[in-house]
Amino acid sequence: MNSRELTFTERLYIIEVFKGLWLTSRHFFSNMKRHLARQLGLNRVERGAVTFQYPEERRPFSPRYRSRHRLTKREDGSPRCVACMMCETACPAHCIYIVAGEHPDPHIEKFPIRFDIDLGVCLFCGFCVEACPEDAIRMDTGIVEIAAYSRKEMIYRIEDLLQ
Amino acid sequence: MMTSLTIEVGKVLLVLIGVLNLAAVLTWMERKQSAVMQDRIGANRASILGFRAFGLFQVLADSIKMFAKEDFVPPMGNRFLHTLAPFVSAFFALIGFAAIPFGNVIHLFGRDITLQVIDLNVGILYIFAAMSLGIYGVVLAGWSSNNNYAFLGGMRGSSQMFSYEITIGATILGVLMIFESMSLQTIVQAQGELLWGVIPKWGVVVQPIGCLLFLVAGIAETKRVPFDLPEGESEIIGYFVEYSSMKFGLFMLTDFVETILIAALVTTLFFGGWQIPYLTADGFHFPGGFTLSLSEVAVCLLQVLSCCTKVFFFCWFLLLVRWTLPRFRYDQLMRLGWKMVFPMSILNLLATSLVILLLQ
Numbered sequence: 001m002n003s004r005e006l007t008f009t010e011r012l013y014i015i016e017v018f019k020g021l022w023l024t025s026r027h028f029f030s031n032m033k034r035h036l037a038r039q040l041g042l043n044r045v046e047r048g049a050v051t052f053q054y055p056e057e058r059r060p061f062s063p064r065y066r067s068r069h070r071l072t073k074r075e076d077g078s079p080r081c082v083a084c085m086m087c088e089t090a091c092p093a094h095c096i097y098i099v100a101g102e103h104p105d106p107h108i109e110k111f112p113i114r115f116d117i118d119l120g121v122c123l124f125c126g127f128c129v130e131a132c133p134e135d136a137i138r139m140d141t142g143i144v145e146i147a148a149y150s151r152k153e154m155i156y157r158i159e160d161l162l163q
Numbered sequence: 164m165m166t167s168l169t170i171e172v173g174k175v176l177l178v179l180i181g182v183l184n185l186a187a188v189l190t191w192m193e194r195k196q197s198a199v200m201q202d203r204i205g206a207n208r209a210s211i212l213g214f215r216a217f218g219l220f221q222v223l224a225d226s227i228k229m230f231a232k233e234d235f236v237p238p239m240g241n242r243f244l245h246t247l248a249p250f251v252s253a254f255f256a257l258i259g260f261a262a263i264p265f266g267n268v269i270h271l272f273g274r275d276i277t278l279q280v281i282d283l284n285v286g287i288l289y290i291f292a293a294m295s296l297g298i299y300g301v302v303l304a305g306w307s308s309n310n311n312y313a314f315l316g317g318m319r320g321s322s323q324m325f326s327y328e329i330t331i332g333a334t335i336l337g338v339l340m341i342f343e344s345m346s347l348q349t350i351v352q353a354q355g356e357l358l359w360g361v362i363p364k365w366g367v368v369v370q371p372i373g374c375l376l377f378l379v380a381g382i383a384e385t386k387r388v389p390f391d392l393p394e395g396e397s398e399i400i401g402y403f404v405e406y407s408s409m410k411f412g413l414f415m416l417t418d419f420v421e422t423i424l425i426a427a428l429v430t431t432l433f434f435g436g437w438q439i440p441y442l443t444a445d446g447f448h449f450p451g452g453f454t455l456s457l458s459e460v461a462v463c464l465l466q467v468l469s470c471c472t473k474v475f476f477f478c479w480f481l482l483l484v485r486w487t488l489p490r491f492r493y494d495q496l497m498r499l500g501w502k503m504v505f506p507m508s509i510l511n512l513l514a515t516s517l518v519i520l521l522l523q
Contacts, residue, residue, distance in 0.1 A: 014375075020488060021484065024487040025200075027201070028200045028483070031202060035199070048199065049203050049204045053207075
């Protein structure tokens with residue numbers, strides 16, 4: 001216990017009650033003023049609330065924000081991924097599953113036949129992005145509404161991730 | 164005979180429909196006001212054909228939801244008392260309004276109509292009797308649910324309401340001594356007088372401490388935050404934990420109706436009821452000698468409007484209090500009631516009687 005001793009006026013409580021009412025009513029009236037000004041078209045800049053009206057209005061994300069993964073493409077449209085398994089190894093949740101295949105281009109050693117991310121298991125740590133030597137996987141899509149009716153639908157395949 | 168009966172029924176319906184609608188609006192207001200106070204927007208999604216009306220349809224959506232829900236009675240509970248309790252609660256909260264005057268006596272179609280459902284000469288006692296009987300709803304709900312939490316909530320509710328009703332009784336004694344009447348219409352008419360020709364003789368002017376204590380005890384009487392121990396949403400859910408559908412809706416409605424009742428009582432006893440300062444039967448008479456004559460109907464309408472505005476303001480104020488203060492612990496609640504508010508109301512009573520004695 002190291003709480004501060006209350007002063008006499010604080011122990012009386014009634015003065016503190018009025019201070020609290022003053023604070024909340026000040027918020028009420030200043031916000032009401034802004035709401036009214038907005039409704040009447042007098043002031044479109046100031047808002048009466050700090051919240052975002054989600055489906056219509058979206059909060060801008062920071063550029064560093066980690067959202068759903070995507071696989072980057074080469075100029076010819078094929079995935080940049082060389083199936084080196086670095087992301088699969090780095091993943092703490094083991095939610096990435098890669099099957100490598102032989103690439104016809106001799107300069108590229110391998111390419112992924114399968115690249116699955118189980119987003120139901122993924123914890124969005126970003127280690128896969130850090131681990132990738134080819135800049136082939138990024139988490140900058142800005143998609144955060146990842147929901148499905150079954151666990152199976154939560155597994156995203158290479159076709160989904162390339163879009 | 165028929166005409167007077169029609170007038171009486173008309174007044175009853177006017178008050179009943181007015182109060183119930185205001186209670187419905189208060190559920191909307193509570194959401195929106197708390198949101199605005201906390202820099203949010205509040206419920207605004209319920210819409211009819213894409214028309215939202217600032218979330219007013221939420222009230223409609225809520226009531227439809229409540230009517231559509233299963234009406235559940237706990238297996239070992241007492242079915243009769245379990246059904247009776249919400250009705251007892253709502254009934255005794257509603258009948259209190261019968262004695263609240265919302266306007267002066269007007270002369271219409273050759274008869275005197277009192278703008279009050281019934282002008283009882285013991286109006287204030289009648290209201291407090293109704294409020295006290297409202298406790299039965301809480302206790303019955305807690306007891307008939309066969310649930311320890313509900314029972315605890317009911318016990319808490321009854322002891323809290325008993326404790327604070329004593330305070331309410333002691334605070335209004337001061338008002339009764341000053342205005343020398345128990346009829347609310349007479350009390351309001353007496354508040355139209357002026358002190359030293361300038362200040363209106365409202366209850367709050369002659370009984371400021373009484374007004375404050377009455378507000379505290381009144382908020383405790385409505386069983387809402389900061390005195391929501393009977394409900395105790397975070398610990399016991401309270402006396403209506405076993406209630407669902409519109410039976411629960413009635414308890415919720417009772418809370419809001421009681422809020423309106425306290426607002427109406429504060430208005431009537433301490434803020435001049437339907438009185439407007441300097442407005443008499445034939446118009447405004449300001450202290451500077453300036454007068455503005457008005458017709459009788461206009462004066463009457465202004466007075467009814469003034470009463471409604473004051474009641475609405477106090478509903479707003481009670482919601483403001485509800486969304487500002489943190490709740491008390493149970494021992495703090497009892498200590499506040501018995502060791503602070505009650506002795507202060509007794510002291511206020513003694514001081515008032517001393518002043519009245521000295522002024523005679």
